[in-house]
Amino acid sequence: MPTKIEKDSVTGHMTTGHEWDGLKELNQPLPKWWIYILFATIAFSAVYFVLYPSIPYFTGYYHGTLGYSQRDTVDKDVAAVVKQRSGYMDRIRTLSFADIEKDPQLNAVALTAGRITFANNCQPCHGAGGGGSPGYPALAAGNWLWGGKLADIQQTITFGIRSGLDDARQSLMPKFGAEGGLKPAEIEQVADYVMTLYGQTKGDTAAGQKIFADNCASCHGDHGEGKREFGAPRLAGKAHLYGDTREIVVAQITNPRMGVMPNWNTRFDTGMIKSLALYVHSLGGGE
Numbered sequence: 001m002p003t004k005i006e007k008d009s010v011t012g013h014m015t016t017g018h019e020w021d022g023l024k025e026l027n028q029p030l031p032k033w034w035i036y037i038l039f040a041t042i043a044f045s046a047v048y049f050v051l052y053p054s055i056p057y058f059t060g061y062y063h064g065t066l067g068y069s070q071r072d073t074v075d076k077d078v079a080a081v082v083k084q085r086s087g088y089m090d091r092i093r094t095l096s097f098a099d100i101e102k103d104p105q106l107n108a109v110a111l112t113a114g115r116i117t118f119a120n121n122c123q124p125c126h127g128a129g130g131g132g133s134p135g136y137p138a139l140a141a142g143n144w145l146w147g148g149k150l151a152d153i154q155q156t157i158t159f160g161i162r163s164g165l166d167d168a169r170q171s172l173m174p175k176f177g178a179e180g181g182l183k184p185a186e187i188e189q190v191a192d193y194v195m196t197l198y199g200q201t202k203g204d205t206a207a208g209q210k211i212f213a214d215n216c217a218s219c220h221g222d223h224g225e226g227k228r229e230f231g232a233p234r235l236a237g238k239a240h241l242y243g244d245t246r247e248i249v250v251a252q253i254t255n256p257r258m259g260v261m262p263n264w265n266t267r268f269d270t271g272m273i274k275s276l277a278l279y280v281h282s283l284g285g286g287e
């Protein structure tokens with residue numbers, strides 16, 4: 001109910017003349033500074049609306065007179081990073097390993113690229129950090145099948161092992177059991193001998209030793225030390241590709257599994273393969 005405008009005796013303010021159930025509204029206008037800021041923000045937004053992208057249409061939007069676009073800014077940033085990176089990758093591709101390692105920044109870029117690519121592509125088979133698992137060699141242990149120099153590793157990654165490419169690393173351990181090269185009893189004997197090489201069987205293994213010298217030493221070495229030109233694992237040691245039990249050794253002699261490692265030259269360019277080689281080499285077994 002409108003009542004008459006009067007001075008409130010408690011606060012000393014005028015009333016507005018509005019009253020509800022005996023409560024009178026005091027007339028306290030907004031402070032001037034508040035009003036000015038309000039108008040300033042309205043004016044600012046009007047200018048902003050004109051200068052910058054603001055009003056959405058059904059398709060597209062009003063671009064603003066400055067032509068500013070966050071997407072363009074991001075695209076430019078991304079393009080700059082790609083350019084910088086491709087600069088690094090070009091240098092990794094063309095420089096020798098020795099020159100890459102001499103440049104700490106370039107080396108760090110290669111190791112990072114190698115680590116990420118390894119985690120995404122190699123880890124499923126070779127394990128985190130190249131720890132390996134049965135059939136998938138540990139890359140960090142220094143117990144190389146084919147070689148642990150940077151160039152060896154690059155070659156292995158590029159063409160693979162028994163991947164079907166002409167340049168792949170090849171070698172086939174004969175199927176001594178499956179193709180009848182050795183009788184089952186002879187396989188037992190030579191397995192006995194192989195297990196003495198890492199201290200798991202003792203006793204007279206002369207017969208097995210003879211079979212080994214005749215059939216196996218050409219690839220695995222006279223004392224089971226392994227030969228890299230055939231990718232033939234060292235047998236005289238604690239680390240094993242497939243395992244150290246009699247069952248596994250007999251199975252391998254009977255019908256070798258011949259692990260396959262894919263070639264990566266169709267997936268990655270030389271710069272990335274060299275980055276992978278540097279990373280693998282850095283895991284602890286590099287030569």
Ligand code: HEC
Nearest residue numbers: 121122125135137144145146147153156161259260261276
């Ligand atoms: C599908 C499984 C698989 C994947 C994926 C794989 N590897 Fe292999 N890799 C193997 C197998 C199996 C061998 C051993 C083959 C043999 O018995 O000689 C091997 C061997 C190697 C060797 C030789 C080791 C030595 O002792 O000489 C290197 C180096 C290697 N891999 C690196 C890589 C890298 C780097 C990647 C990722 C780009 C990768 N591998 C991805 C299965 C794989």
Ligand code: HEC
Nearest residue numbers: 172173215216219231232233240241242243256257258259
């Ligand atoms: C032509 C070369 C060649 C000859 C000959 C050969 N091997 Fe092999 N051997 C290999 C290769 C290559 C591998 C690993 C490849 C694979 O199977 O993935 C291997 C793997 C093995 C392994 C598995 C080692 C591990 O760490 O798990 C055993 C055991 C073995 N050979 C025993 C023998 C015995 C015993 C003979 C003789 C009766 C023999 N090999 C003859 C090439 C040869």
